[in-house]
Amino acid sequence: MKKFITATDKQFDCDWCGVSYMGQLFAAIANSDFAELLQVFGDADETQTLTFDDDGQTQTYEGYTVFIGMQYDPRTGFITVNLAKGV
Numbered sequence: 001m002k003k004f005i006t007a008t009d010k011q012f013d014c015d016w017c018g019v020s021y022m023g024q025l026f027a028a029i030a031n032s033d034f035a036e037l038l039q040v041f042g043d044a045d046e047t048q049t050l051t052f053d054d055d056g057q058t059q060t061y062e063g064y065t066v067f068i069g070m071q072y073d074p075r076t077g078f079i080t081v082n083l084a085k086g087v
Helices: 034-041
Strands: 003-005 011-019 025-030 049-054 057-062 066-072 079-084
Touching: 011 057, 025 049, 034 066, 034 079
Parallel strands: none
Antiparallel strands: 003 011, 003 049, 011 025, 025 079, 049 057, 066 079
16 A cells, blocks of 8 residues: 655555645545644644655655644545644
8 A cells, every 4th residue: 555654654545645736735544543633733843744656656746744633534544644834
């Protein structure tokens, strides 16, 4: 499965990741829970550099240090994490 990797190399299964037209980063995380994701993605040091690895093709996102929120999708089981760029 694709991976979403934090600045300190914490890795999460991730179905998709991208930046919205409003400039916010969204990532659909699998096989995790709210408490763990809140701890990791609420830490600006963890989210300073994020990498989406799609089977060897990587996209790096810099500066998304502001935690906006999370949403659970019961249809897929994914938790979507929402971050914005810090000042």
